[in-house]
Amino acid sequence: MGRATAVNGVLDVPVIDISAWADGTAADRAGIAGEIDRAARTVGFMQIQGHGIADAAAHAFAAALDAFFALPMDEKKALRAPSPDVNRGYTPPRTEKLSLSLGVPAAAEDLFEAFNVGAEAAAYPDLALPAAHYPANIWPALPGFREAVEEWCTQAGGLARRLTGIFAHALGLPADHFAPFTDHSLDVLRMNHYLLPEREVPLDRDQMGMGAHTDYGIVTVLWADRVPGLQILDTDGRWHDVLPEPGCLLVNLGDLLARWTNDRWLSTLHRVLPPTDATGRVVRRRSAAFFHDGNWDAEISCLPGCVPAGTEPLYPPTTVGRHLAEKLGGSRAGKPNANSPREAARLRAAKGD
Template sequence: MGRAMAADGVLEVPVIDISAWRDGGEADRAAIAAQVDDAARTVGFLQIRGHGIPEATAEAFAAALDAFFGLPLEEKKALRPPSPGINRGYTPPRTEKLSLSLGVAAAAEDLFEAFNVGSQATDFPDLDLPEAHYPANIWPSLPGFREAVEEWCAVAGGLARRLTEIFARALGLEEGYFVPFTDHSLDVLRMVHYPPPEEETVTGRAQMGMGAHTDYGIVTVLWADRVPGLQILGGDGAWHDVLPEPGCLLVNLGDLLARWTNDQWLSTMHRVLPPADERGRAVRRRSAAYFHDGNWDAEISCLPGCVPDGGEPLHPPTTVGRHLAAKLAGSRAGRLNADSPREAARLRAAEDG
C-alpha cells in the first residue's frame, strides 16, 4: 500500500502540531492540512503534538495496562474470546502471526500478548447492527481498569475523528466528508505488552515481537513506551527505527485510506522487533493502538480526483467489513491472506535483502 520515502538512509516521521486546528484561523488550518498531506504521501506515519490529551489520562491508562498484564497468565487466559473471529478479549503470547495478514508465513509466532476492546452493537441502540461485527466487550474484574480504558478510548477516538476532519481538508473534500463512513465505526483498542523474559535472553533474528503488517482501517492512534522496537519499511527496502517524541502520539494511516486515495496516501508496512537494550537483552515494552476503521457496511471506492485522467483505480471497491474479515482471518485465525500480493512481495524482498 505504498512505499515510505527515506532520504540518505534516514526515514524521519514528521512532528505536526495540530493545536491550532480548533482555535486557529484559516491559514493555520490550511498549514496543518498541508503538513498532513505531505506526511501521508511520503511516510504514512505522523507524530502528533498538540493533541490535547491530558498527561494524567495517559498515566492512568498506563497504570491500568500494568495492572492487567501483571495478572497471572491463567487469569488472563480466562478472558479469551470464544473464537478467533471475535476481535475482543485476551490474546496470549505466541498465538498470532501478523505477517499472515499480508499473505506471508512467519518462521515463529509473535511474542506479544494483547487485550482488545471495541465498538459494540449496544453502543448504537438506534441501529440494527450485527453483533458478529460489533461483539460485546470482555472485561476483567480489576478495579479501575474499565474506567481508565474507556476514558482512553474516548480521547483517542476523539483524536482519530479530528484527524479525519484534517484528512478531508488535505484531500480537497468538503468538511465532514468522512462522517457518513464512520458514524458507527468499527473502532478497536488493542493494548499490547511485550513481557520481559523470565531469564536473560537474546532473541533470534527470525523472532518478531509483532510481525510485519499494514494497519487495516482508516487511521491508527498509537500510544507507546519510548523503547526501541518499532520499525517501518522504506521504499529503499530497508527497515527504519521509529521512537515516539516526548509528548507526541504516533499516528499511521491504514489500508482503507490508501485504497480511498488510490495509494497516493500510504499505508506503510511496519513491525516490532523484540524490544531489547543496547546489549541485545530483551526488555519490556507497552503500546496501545486505537484503530478507527469505519462503518462495517461502508463501501470504500476511489475518492474523486485520485485517479489520473484515462486511468483506472488500483483497487476494486470493497466494504469495511469484507476487508477487515480478510485481514483478521490472517492475523487471528492463522489463514494466509491472498488479497495483498504486492505487499507480500515487498515483505519477502525485505526479508531476503
C-alpha cells in the same frame, strides 16, 4: 509518491502540531493540512503534537495497562475470546502471526501479548448492528481498569475523528466527507505488551515481537513507550527505527485511506522487533493502538480525483467489514489473506536488515 528520509537509521517522522486547527486562521488550517498531506505521501506515519489529550488520562491508562499485564497468566487466559474470529479479550504470546494478514508466512509466532476492547453493538441500539462485527467486550475484574481504558478510547477516538476532518481538507473534500463512513465505526483499542518470562528469553531465529503488517482501517492513534522496537519500511524498501517524541502520539494511516486515495497516501508496512537490551535480553515495551476503522457496511472505492485519467483504480471496491475479516482471518485465525497482493509484494521486496 514522495520519499521518506532517515538519519542514522532512524526514520524522519514529521512532528505536526494540530493545536491551531479548531480556532486558527484559514492559513493555519491550510498549513496543517499541507503538513499532513506531505507526511501521508512520504511516510504514512506522523507524530501529532497539540492533540489536547491530558497527561492525567495517559497516566491512568498506563497504570491500568500495567495492572492487567501483571496478572497471572491463568487469569489473563480466562479472558480469551471464545474464538479467533472475535476480536476481543486477551491474546497470549506466540499465538498470532501478523504477517499472515498480508498472506506472507512468518518463521515463528509473534512474541507480543495483547488485550482488545472495541465498539459494541449495544452502543448503537437503533441500528441492529451484527454482533459478529461489534461483539461485546470482555472486562477483567480490576478496580479502575474499565474506567481508565474507556476514557482513553474516548480521547483517542476524539483525536482520530478530528484527524479525519483534517484529512478531508488535505484531500480537497468537504469537511464532513468521512462522517457517513464512520458514524458507527468499528473502533478497536489493542493494548500490547512485550516482556517474556525468564524461562522464555531464548528467541527463535527470525522471531518478531510483532510481525510486519499494515494497519487495516482508516487511521491509528498509537501510544507507545520510548523504547526501541517499532520499525517502518521506507519507500526504498529498508526498515528503520521509529521512536515517539515526548508529548507526541504516533499516528499512521491504514489500508482504507490507501484504497480511497489510490496509494497517493501510504498505508505503511511496520513491525516490532523484540525489544532487547545490550545483552540480547528481552525488555519491557508497552504500546496501545486505537484503530479507527470505519463502519462495517461502508463501501470503500477510490476517490475519483485520485485516479489519473485513462487508468483504472489500483484497488477494487470493498466493504470495511469484508476487508477487516480478511485481514483478521490471517493474523488471528492463521488463514493467509490472499487479497493484499500489493502490500505482500512490498514486504517480499523489503531489503535485508
